Amino acid sequence: MSTVNRRVTLLAMAAVAVASPFAASAQAAGKTLLNVSYDVSREFYKDYNAAFAAYWKKTTGEVLTLNQSHGGSSKQARSVVEGLEADVITMNQANDIDILAERGGLVPADWAKRLPDNSAPTTSVSVILVRKGNPKNIRDWGDLGRPGVSVIIPNPKTSGNGRYTYLAAWGAALKNGVAPAAVKALVERIFANVPVLDGGGRGATTTFAQRNMGDALVTFECEVPLIQREFGGDFEVIYPAWTVLAENPVSVVDKVVDKHGTRVQAEAYLKYLWSDEGQEIAAKQHIRPRSAKVLAKYAKDFPKVNAFTVDEMFGGWKKAQKEHFDDGGFYDQIIVRTKK
Amino acid sequence: MFLSRTLLKRHSVLPGFDLALGFTLLYLGFIVLIPLSAAFLKTATMTWPAFVEAVSSPRVMASYRLTFGASALAALLNAFFGLIVAWVLVRYEFPFKRLVDALVDLPFALPTAVAGIALTALYAQNGWIGQMLPFKVSYTPIGVFVALTFIGLPFVVRTLQPVLEDLNHEVEEAAATLGANRWQTFTKVIFPVLTPALITGFALAFARALGEYGSVIFIAGNMPMVSEITPLLIITKLEQYDYQGATAIAVVMLVAAFSLLLAINGLQAWTRAKQGR
Numbered sequence: 001m002s003t004v005n006r007r008v009t010l011l012a013m014a015a016v017a018v019a020s021p022f023a024a025s026a027q028a029a030g031k032t033l034l035n036v037s038y039d040v041s042r043e044f045y046k047d048y049n050a051a052f053a054a055y056w057k058k059t060t061g062e063v064l065t066l067n068q069s070h071g072g073s074s075k076q077a078r079s080v081v082e083g084l085e086a087d088v089i090t091m092n093q094a095n096d097i098d099i100l101a102e103r104g105g106l107v108p109a110d111w112a113k114r115l116p117d118n119s120a121p122t123t124s125v126s127v128i129l130v131r132k133g134n135p136k137n138i139r140d141w142g143d144l145g146r147p148g149v150s151v152i153i154p155n156p157k158t159s160g161n162g163r164y165t166y167l168a169a170w171g172a173a174l175k176n177g178v179a180p181a182a183v184k185a186l187v188e189r190i191f192a193n194v195p196v197l198d199g200g201g202r203g204a205t206t207t208f209a210q211r212n213m214g215d216a217l218v219t220f221e222c223e224v225p226l227i228q229r230e231f232g233g234d235f236e237v238i239y240p241a242w243t244v245l246a247e248n249p250v251s252v253v254d255k256v257v258d259k260h261g262t263r264v265q266a267e268a269y270l271k272y273l274w275s276d277e278g279q280e281i282a283a284k285q286h287i288r289p290r291s292a293k294v295l296a297k298y299a300k301d302f303p304k305v306n307a308f309t310v311d312e313m314f315g316g317w318k319k320a321q322k323e324h325f326d327d328g329g330f331y332d333q334i335i336v337r338t339k340k
Numbered sequence: 341m342f343l344s345r346t347l348l349k350r351h352s353v354l355p356g357f358d359l360a361l362g363f364t365l366l367y368l369g370f371i372v373l374i375p376l377s378a379a380f381l382k383t384a385t386m387t388w389p390a391f392v393e394a395v396s397s398p399r400v401m402a403s404y405r406l407t408f409g410a411s412a413l414a415a416l417l418n419a420f421f422g423l424i425v426a427w428v429l430v431r432y433e434f435p436f437k438r439l440v441d442a443l444v445d446l447p448f449a450l451p452t453a454v455a456g457i458a459l460t461a462l463y464a465q466n467g468w469i470g471q472m473l474p475f476k477v478s479y480t481p482i483g484v485f486v487a488l489t490f491i492g493l494p495f496v497v498r499t500l501q502p503v504l505e506d507l508n509h510e511v512e513e514a515a516a517t518l519g520a521n522r523w524q525t526f527t528k529v530i531f532p533v534l535t536p537a538l539i540t541g542f543a544l545a546f547a548r549a550l551g552e553y554g555s556v557i558f559i560a561g562n563m564p565m566v567s568e569i570t571p572l573l574i575i576t577k578l579e580q581y582d583y584q585g586a587t588a589i590a591v592v593m594l595v596a597a598f599s600l601l602l603a604i605n606g607l608q609a610w611t612r613a614k615q616g617r
Contacts, residue, residue, distance in 0.1 A: 074579045075579075078578065078581070099581055155562055157579060157580075158572075158575060158579050196479045198562070199562070203558065206457075211460070211467075212465075213465075325580065326580050327577070327580070327582070336398075
C-alpha cells in the first residue's frame with residue numbers, strides 16, 4: 001500500500017509542481033506551505049487545509065496554497081531530514097520530529113514546548129476491534145495473550161500504530177498492578193498470538209477485515225469508523241481499562257520557513273489547529289480534540305477512557321524507542337523468542 | 341586512452357571507440373557506481389565489530405536464507421516453466437497468441453504492491469486458491485516464493501524468445517534425418533543452444549527477486565526468523581534512523597548478489613565457449 005501511496009503522492013506533487021506557477025500567477029503571488037504528515041491524516045488535513053485557507057484569506061487577504069504529503073511517518077521525517085522542504089511537519093509520534101532537531105538542527109530541541117499540549121493539538125487512543133458478538137470474550141489486553149486467541153497487530157518495527165499497541169499493552173499492565181518483572185512475559189504472550197505482522201495499520205486492517213484472520217485487531221480509535229464504513233458493521237470496539245494516548249505533535253520546520261519567508265503563515269497554520277473550527281474538523285474525523293468544549297459536543301463518539309501518555313509512562317518517546325524498539329530492545333527479545 | 345589504443349583499438353573496426361568507451365564509463369559511473377559507492381562509504385564509517393554485529397545477527401542470517409533461497413528457487417522454477425512458455429509462444433500458432441504474449445509482460449508493468457495485494461488475497465486461507473490448498477501459502481515463506489516467481493517470469497521468457505526465434509529449423513531437420521529421435525534432438529541440438537540464454541534469464545530473475553520488496557511484504561507475514569526478507573530488515577533499520585546498519589546489510593546483499601551474478605556470467609561464457617560460438 002505504501003508504495004502505491006507514495007506513487008500517488010509523487011504524482012500529486014508533480015501535478016502540483018506543474019500547476020503551481022499558473023496558480024500563483026492567477027492569484028497574486030500568494031505563499032505556499034507544504035505540510036509533511038503521516039499516512040492516515042490525509043482526510044483530516046484535506047478538510048483542515050480548506051478551512052484554514054478560507055480563514056487566512058478572510059483575516060489577511062492573502063491567498064495561501066496548502067500542499068500536503070503523506071506516507072509512513074518515519075519515512076516522511078527522513079525525507080524532511082534529507083531535504084524535502086516542509087514548512088510544517090505533523091506527525092503521530094514525537095520522535096519523528098525529534099529527529100529533525102538531532103539531524104541538521106531543522107527545529108530547536110525544545111520544539112514541543114512552543115505550542116500548548118506538548119504541541120499536540122489532537123490525540124487518539126489504541127482500541128481493540130473484535131468480531132461481532134465478541135465470540136472470544138476479549139475485554140482487555142490480557143485477553144489477547146490467552147491461548148487460542150489470535151490478534152492482528154502491525155509490525156512495531158515499521159509502524160507507529162504497532163508501537164503504540166505494544167506500549168498500550170505494556171503500560172496498561174503496569175497500571176493494572178502487574179509486577180514490573182511480569183509485564184514482559186505478558187506482552188510476550190500477546191505477541192506470541194500474532195500470526196501476521198503487517199507493515200502498517202491499513203495493511204493490518206485488510207488482513208483482519210478482508211482476509212478474515214485473527215479474533216482481534218488493535219488500531220487507533222480514529223481508524224474504526226473507516227473500517228466500519230469500508231467493511232460493514234461486523235465488528236465491535238472494545239475499550240480496554242487502560243490504554244495509551246497517542247499524541248499527534250506538530251511543528252514549524254524553522255530552517256525551511258526562514259528560507260521560504262513563511263514563518264508567519266506556518267505558525268498561524270499550526271495555531272489554528274487549536275481553534276474551535278480546527279478541533280471540530282478533527283472530531284468529525286474521530287480524532288480526539290483537546291478542547292473540552294468540542295470534546296463535550298462530540299461526547300458520544302469519544303467514550304471516556306483511562307489513558308496514559310508515552311511521556312508519563314515511558315519517560316518520552318526517545319527513551320521508549322531505545323529501550324523497546326531499537327535493535328536488541330525488549331520488543332526484539334520478545335518477538336524472536338515467540339517465533340523460535 | 342592508452343589502454344584503448346594499445347590493447348583494444350586494433351580489434352575494433354568501428355570508429356568512435358574512444359568516445360563510446362568514455363561515455364559508457366561515465367554513464368555507468370553516474371548511474372550505477374556513484375550511488376552504490378555511497379553505500380560503501382557509509383558502511384566504512386562503522387567499526388568492524390559493529391558491522392559484523394549488524395550483518396550477522398541470527399535474525400539477519402535467517403533473512404538471508406529466506407531471500408537468497410526463495411529467490412533461487414523461484415528463478416529455477418521460472419527457468420523451467422519460462423522455457424516452456426517461450427517455446428509455445430515461438431513455435432506454435434494459436435488463437436489470441438498476441439494476447440498471451442502480452443500477458444507475459446504484465447508482472448513487469450504492474451506496480452509490485454498491486455501484485456502483492458492480489459497474490460495475498462488469492463492465496464489467503466479464505467482466498468480463491470488458498471481455500472483449495474491443504475497448506476498455508478499467504479503469510480508463510482511459500483508466499484514469498486510465490487510472489488518472487490510471479491515477478492521473475494518475464495525475465496526468462498523474454499531472454500529465451502529471440503534465441504528460439506533464431507534457431508534454424510534445418511538443424512533440427514538434419515538431426516532427424518541423421519536418425520535422432522525427438523528427445524535426442526531436444527537435448528543434444530536445441531537445448532545446448534538455449535543454455536546461455538536460459539542462464540541469463542535465470543540470473544536476471546534471480547537478481548530481480550533478491551531486491552524485491554513491494555510485493556513480498558504483503559504476502560510474507562513478516563515473522564522474525566521465519567518470513568522476514570532482507571530488504572524488510574533494511575527498512576526496519578531505517579525506521580530507527582540506523583542508516584549505518586541499513587547500509588551494512590545492503591552492502592552484504594550487494595556483494596553477495598554481485599559475486600553470484602559474476603559467477604553466473606562466467607558459467608554462461610563457459611557454456612558459450614564450449615559450444616565454440
